[in-house]
Amino acid sequence: MDKLLKNKTAIIVFVAPALILFTAVLFVPIGTSFYYALCDYDKATRSYSFIGLGNFSKMLKDPIMRIALKNSLFFLLFSCISQLIMGLLLAGLLTNIKKGRNFFKNVIYMPCVLSSAALGLLWAFLFHAKVGINNLLANFGVKGPGWLFETSGFITLPMWVIAFVALWQYVGQSMMLYMAQISGISKSLYEASYIDGATKVKAFRYITLPLIKPMVGTAMSLNAIGSLKFFDLIYSMLGDKTENLKMDVLATYLYRTGFSSKGGNHYGYASAIGVVLVVLCLIATAVINKIFKTENYEM
Amino acid sequence: METTVKQNKPKLKVSTVLIYVFFIFMVIIYLAPVCWIAMTSLKTRPEIYKDPFAWPETFQWGNYKIAWEAGKLGIAMLNSLFVCVITLILTMLLGSMAAFAIGRMKWKLSGAAMVYILIGMMIPVHCVLIPLFVRFANMGLNNNLWGLILPYLTFSLPTSVYIMTGFFRSIPNELLESACIDGCSIYKIFFSICLPLSRTGLFVTGLMTFIANWNELLLALVFISDGNKKTLPVALTKFVTPYQTNYDKMFPAIMIAIIPTIIVYTLFSNQIVDGLTTGAVKG
Numbered sequence: 219m220d221k222l223l224k225n226k227t228a229i230i231v232f233v234a235p236a237l238i239l240f241t242a243v244l245f246v247p248i249g250t251s252f253y254y255a256l257c258d259y260d261k262a263t264r265s266y267s268f269i270g271l272g273n274f275s276k277m278l279k280d281p282i283m284r285i286a287l288k289n290s291l292f293f294l295l296f297s298c299i300s301q302l303i304m305g306l307l308l309a310g311l312l313t314n315i316k317k318g319r320n321f322f323k324n325v326i327y328m329p330c331v332l333s334s335a336a337l338g339l340l341w342a343f344l345f346h347a348k349v350g351i352n353n354l355l356a357n358f359g360v361k362g363p364g365w366l367f368e369t370s371g372f373i374t375l376p377m378w379v380i381a382f383v384a385l386w387q388y389v390g391q392s393m394m395l396y397m398a399q400i401s402g403i404s405k406s407l408y409e410a411s412y413i414d415g416a417t418k419v420k421a422f423r424y425i426t427l428p429l430i431k432p433m434v435g436t437a438m439s440l441n442a443i444g445s446l447k448f449f450d451l452i453y454s455m456l457g458d459k460t461e462n463l464k465m466d467v468l469a470t471y472l473y474r475t476g477f478s479s480k481g482g483n484h485y486g487y488a489s490a491i492g493v494v495l496v497v498l499c500l501i502a503t504a505v506i507n508k509i510f511k512t513e514n515y516e517m
Numbered sequence: 518m519e520t521t522v523k524q525n526k527p528k529l530k531v532s533t534v535l536i537y538v539f540f541i542f543m544v545i546i547y548l549a550p551v552c553w554i555a556m557t558s559l560k561t562r563p564e565i566y567k568d569p570f571a572w573p574e575t576f577q578w579g580n581y582k583i584a585w586e587a588g589k590l591g592i593a594m595l596n597s598l599f600v601c602v603i604t605l606i607l608t609m610l611l612g613s614m615a616a617f618a619i620g621r622m623k624w625k626l627s628g629a630a631m632v633y634i635l636i637g638m639m640i641p642v643h644c645v646l647i648p649l650f651v652r653f654a655n656m657g658l659n660n661n662l663w664g665l666i667l668p669y670l671t672f673s674l675p676t677s678v679y680i681m682t683g684f685f686r687s688i689p690n691e692l693l694e695s696a697c698i699d700g701c702s703i704y705k706i707f708f709s710i711c712l713p714l715s716r717t718g719l720f721v722t723g724l725m726t727f728i729a730n731w732n733e734l735l736l737a738l739v740f741i742s743d744g745n746k747k748t749l750p751v752a753l754t755k756f757v758t759p760y761q762t763n764y765d766k767m768f769p770a771i772m773i774a775i776i777p778t779i780i781v782y783t784l785f786s787n788q789i790v791d792g793l794t795t796g797a798v799k800g
Contacts, residue, residue: 223623223693228703232618233630236611236674243671244637247648254647308543311536322540324786325547331782331789333732335750336771339757340554343764349569386546394790418532447641450734450750457757469643469735476647477739485647492644499641 248496254489261483273490283491286466290446292373293467294502296381297388297445298438304385305392305437310422312393313400323397327390334387338454341383342366345455366456369464376456376465384451388444392437399433400426435510442502446495449473468495551779558768565764577765584769592745593752594773600662600748601730604669608726609719611670612677613685617707620682621693631682637675642668642736650739660743669730677722684718685711717788724781724789731778749774 255273257266277283308326312319329337344350345365352362368375403426411421449469456465466474468491476488557565558580560573585591615634619627649668650659658664688711696706712719734750741747747755753774756767782789 220623222697222703222706223621225622225703226624229618229622229624231704232614232622232707236615236634236678237630239611239667239671240634240637240674243649243667244640244645247645247652248640250648250652251644311539315533315536315540318537318540320787322544324782324790325544327786327790328547328551328779328782331728331732332775332778333734333750333753335732335734335753336774337550339753339767339771340550342757343569343767344550349566353569443639443641447643449643450732453734453738454754454757457754469641472643472646473735473739477650485651489644489647492647495641496644499639503639 251489251492254486255493257486257489259483259485266486269486273487276487277490277494282466282471285464286468286471286491287494289373289377289466290448290468290498292377293381293384293445293448294442294498297384297441298506300381300385301389301392301441302434302438304389305396306434308389308393309396309400310426312397314418323390323394327394329387330390332387334450335454337383337387338451341379341451342455345379374464380451380455383455384445384448387451388441392441395433395437395440396430399430403429431510435507438506438510439503442506443499446499446502468498551775554768554771554775557764558772560765562765565768580765581769581773584766585773587763587766588752588756588770589744589747590749590752590770590773593747593749596662596746597731597749600665600669601727604666604673604730605723605727607666607670608673608677609723612674612722613681613712613715613719614707615674616678616681617685617711619678620685621688621711622703631678634675634678637672638679642672646736646739653740659740660746662741662746664740665737665748668736669733673726673729676725680722681715681718684715688714721788721791724785728778728781728789 254266256268256270258269258272259266312323315322346352347364347367351365355362363375365379366376407425408421411425416424447469448467452465452467452470453473472488472491472495475484475491477483553570556573557569559576559578560580561577564571564573615630618624619631619634645668653659653661653664658667692710692714693706696710701710732750733748734754737748737751738754741751753767753770756763756770
């Protein structure tokens with residue numbers, strides 16, 4: 219038996235394809251990406267010249283980069299906090315009802331599996347300046363704001379709108395994670411607390427919350443990475459407008475500097491943005507894990 | 518108002534009702550937009566602008582035909598299917614092979630291999646976008662559906678390896694031992710015993726992979742510029758041009774894009790919802 223499981227050839231046959239693929243399509247390009255970030259790409263000669271940290275010092279002076287970074291951090295914070303609150307609320311309430319629990323759960327989770335590009339188009343129409351929600355508001359004599367056009371404010375209105383759409387789309391994910399964790403908590407803990415006179419709210423505060431703390435960390439890291447990667451919704455809701463309207467996030471700015479038909483092909487600079495993105499992902503995950511690191515309770 | 522309160526749980530009543538009211542409200546928030554696209558997709562353009570929330574005067578089924586042709590959605594859907602199905606099959610095969618070696622076979626570096634693969638979960642596609650694009654352009658893989666399949670496969674592998682490892686580890690040792698005594702080779706143990714026993718896992722990873730890749734936009738947008746090779750999400754974004762938006766074509770197109778997912782989702786929602794969370798929960 220052991221001999222069979224230690225069969226070197228078989229191990230290589232099984233693991234090699236995945237590992238080779240990983241190295242070739244993921245790890246080598248990441249290395250290359252870090253190298254490109256230190257280079258300037260010349261479109262005409264298609265060559266890279268090493269310029270050290272030039273791209274990063276350029277970044278410090280780049281006003282669009284500042285906007286993109288600000289918006290990305292806004293999405294990061296907003297999604298972490300809002301998903302935590304809404305996800306916990308939904309999960310907590312759902313575990314309290316029996317009939318229809320599955321139905322509600324599945325309905326709320328549904329947008330997670332639908333194409334962000336398609337949903338983005340839908341919401342873009344609903345928040346259209348003249349038709350959509352503003353049309354409804356007009357019936358009540360209220361003049362709706364230009365949901366996706368407003369450019370004033372530190373965090374512009376379109377960013378808030380998109381942040382809420384993202385919450386709508388992805389809260390099901392957090393809800394599911396919390397529900398899975400809550401359903402793993404032993405019922406006897408709750409029974410004991412009810413005997414001691416605890417209310418449901420108190421039981422939630424003193425039993426559920428501490429016991430799902432590790433899951434809060436997991437869910438929040440997923441949210442954080444997801445919100446930093448955020449591209450589909452913004453691209454489909456705003457399209458090429460991001461440029462004029464100060465609505466870039468890191469991902470859209472990277473896409474524009476690298477591939478947009480006008481002003482694209484700055485591969486070096488785009489790679490540098492990519493590096494910033496990865497570093498932010500790593501920092502966010504590390505910070506969140508640090509905050510929510512807990513010893514495992516007996517359950 | 519309610520006088521016949523049941524004796525056994527008199528206090529729960531009000532709060533339960535409130536919870537149900539809340540969730541019915543949530544269901545409306547979630548289903549209304551989808552129903553609304555369905556309705557709007559059957560209207561003429563002036564109708565859409567006049568009152569977007571009114572019922573269509575006559576159902577314009579022709580919209581679907583126009584959108585299908587104008588957006589080249591047929592080709593886009595075939596492209597998406599091709600990419601997703603191949604990625605799905607390869608992910609399930611390569612993922613479970615690696616998972617079996619990591620989860621069941623005995624070698625020193627199995628832990629390291631797992632970590633190596635799991636790092637892939639944390640890395641956003643964006644940071645490999647440019648090197649991959651440059652390399653694929655040199656290899657003639659851009660504007661080629663295989664150029665999408667490779668990265669899709671790579672980014673789908675971590676989750677599938679992760680989930681499948683869990684399934685393989687839960688197979689009792691006795692089963693493998695008796696197979697070994699009967700003279701099975703390691704390949705036969707994998708293909709004829711372990712894989713069939715982990716059907717649930719395969720199903721879950723398959724669904725996840727398929728859904729994720731079916732919806733993927735960024736890579737498809739960057740790697741494919743040939744109109745005949747576009748995938749469905751990319752084809753969708755083309756309905757919004759900087760100058761105008763063809764709403765009467767856009768809504769049927771959205772419907773066409775999301776109906777397959779909705780059907781698959783309603784059929785397998787329990788498996789999908791549970792499956793998508795398994796990975797994270799075990800971690």
